[in-house]
Amino acid sequence: MSYRNKTYVAFDGDNDMKYYRLMTAWKEHDNIDFDFLNAHDLNSARDTSTEESIKSQLRIRMANSKQMLLLVGENTKYLRKFLPWEIELARKKDIPIIMVNLNNKKSYDDNLCPSTIKDWTYTISIPFKMKIIQYALDNFPDNYYKFKNLPEYKDHRFTYIDSVYEKLGL
Numbered sequence: 001m002s003y004r005n006k007t008y009v010a011f012d013g014d015n016d017m018k019y020y021r022l023m024t025a026w027k028e029h030d031n032i033d034f035d036f037l038n039a040h041d042l043n044s045a046r047d048t049s050t051e052e053s054i055k056s057q058l059r060i061r062m063a064n065s066k067q068m069l070l071l072v073g074e075n076t077k078y079l080r081k082f083l084p085w086e087i088e089l090a091r092k093k094d095i096p097i098i099m100v101n102l103n104n105k106k107s108y109d110d111n112l113c114p115s116t117i118k119d120w121t122y123t124i125s126i127p128f129k130m131k132i133i134q135y136a137l138d139n140f141p142d143n144y145y146k147f148k149n150l151p152e153y154k155d156h157r158f159t160y161i162d163s164v165y166e167k168l169g170l
Helices: 017-028 051-063 083-090 130-147 162-167
Strands: 006-010 063-074 097-101 124-127
Touching: 006 051, 006 083, 051 063, 051 083, 063 083, 063 130, 097 130, 124 130, 124 162, 130 162
Parallel strands: 006 063, 063 097, 097 124
Antiparallel strands: none
């Protein structure tokens, strides 16, 4: 098994690429405190490749990932090709999912989330804001593994309480 230290970012490539690019720009900027090891840097999955070839590359990325950021935008709910498959693969590999609401909602958004994640309760939802994304990347995976099997968290979707946002200046 490979060392899992990367962040797998799943998103609507047609409509939400700008948010992914903004995150990579934050990461590259020397004066911004934002960092993650991007699983997308491992290989290239081209749109012109066959579906199985793309899935093969995505499996490699996922195998090296300790968490998934799911960017939830206006059309995420309607994606049918790769995104549901990526979510199911994360579930099979027991990878925690951080849902990042591009509409900046702090909680699970039933109107935008894809059906493949609706019945998966141990996730966290956050708004698309740099500081809370970094906080979730740094903290949620450990909490996921610590609490996921406790009965009181069996049917729970997580959000951060207001004091976390206040501490971060949000």
